[in-house]
Amino acid sequence: MPELPEVETVRRTLENLVLGKTINEVTVRWPKIVKHPDDLQEFNALLSGQTIHSIGRRGKFLKIILDDVVLVSHLRMEGRYVYVEGEEEPDKHTHVIFRFTDGSELWYRDVRKFGTMHVYKIGEEEANKPLVQLGPEPLDETFNPDELYEKLQRTSRKIKPALLDQAVLVGLGNIYVDEALFRVGLHPETVAHKLSKQQVMKLHKAIVETLQEAVDQGGSTIRSYVNSQGDMGMFQQKLAVYARKGEPCVNCGKEIERIVVGGRGTHICPNCQK
CATH class of the missing domain: 1.10.8.50 (Helicase, Ruva Protein; domain 3)
Structure with a gap:
């Protein structure tokens, strides 16, 4: 399972690829990955039209921060994000597709399908599962x-x-x-x-x-x-x-x-x- 350094590396990579991009629509091909909200139409509605402003990290979780909401993503065993600009077709392991207004896409691929996604209004993510259960950040200056x-x-x-x-x-x-x-x-x-x-x-x-x-x-x-x-x-x-x-x-x-x-x-x- 990717640990803090691997997730931090993914965070930095995504920051270079998708900042400023606006989500046109989201396609979920494996519904069990989405944990909150439990309605896929609401999940799509919360993210569609939203622009990515920053990519954060909390422990092993990615925090994709948009206009009004935060997407909290856990890669679990083998989850990966793949940025696509061409006409490439997603394979059977691509379970969530974020389509941007400029034609590019961000795919979430997961061979084992263990990854999770939660969407909350900004400011609510830290008070709800899964982030509310987490301990201190070891690379934070306040950790002593x-x-x-x-x-x-x-x-x-x-x-x-x-x-x-x-x-x-x-x-x-x-x-x-x-x-x-x-x-x-x-x-x-x-x-x-x-x-x-x-x-x-x-x-x-x-x-x-x-x-x-x-x-x-x-x-x-x-x-x-x-x-x-x-x-x-x-x-x-x-x-x-x-x-x-x-x-x-x-x-x-x-x-x-x-x-x-x-x-x-x-x-x-x-x-x-x-």
Whole structure:
């Protein structure tokens, strides 16, 4: 699933492609993607005639901000936006088509059909699902170690499942939790509330640095993820543990292992993360 850096890369790409464009009409070919409103005619009516003014992001969600409404979009496992200017025909995996008044189109493609879309009046999106349930933004200047420490003190879960909880901290998934924990030498099964303030300070720094480096590299290309123009992220070349089972640790040379924590495949160095 695309995590914060990948979604941020998509956001920046879309910003370069569709700002200032006005939606003429919307065609929904897989209705289950639209979660709010539940009426497709209302969904189309809310978006038609609206001009895109900015593209925001909240955790792993895109926020397409128009005149009066906000489209909140989650890519889930394999969702992608494709910008089209020619006569190309959408394939069977294209489920939502935004047609602009200038003849160009923005397609939402999703092989697994897990993506979601919500439309709200501007100002209402943060007070409703799914955004109302989200925790702090790790790359926001207001996010600090004390806030992370307080949240981790409230849970008896292992640190990896705690960090994957979007109500604790948004934007993190398997890749960047594994990478951040490796950077600070924490085993993913460490109980969250047993971490000291000093450990949480180091973890906070590792999370921020890992995510920022990944954003700067355009994210990680794992499996089928690419951005809205088909470009692949390059941070996967810097991954220290994720998807490197059997390869030598970049620090000590011991083989990277794959274990399961909270039902999720997890990569660790058994020497650096005892």
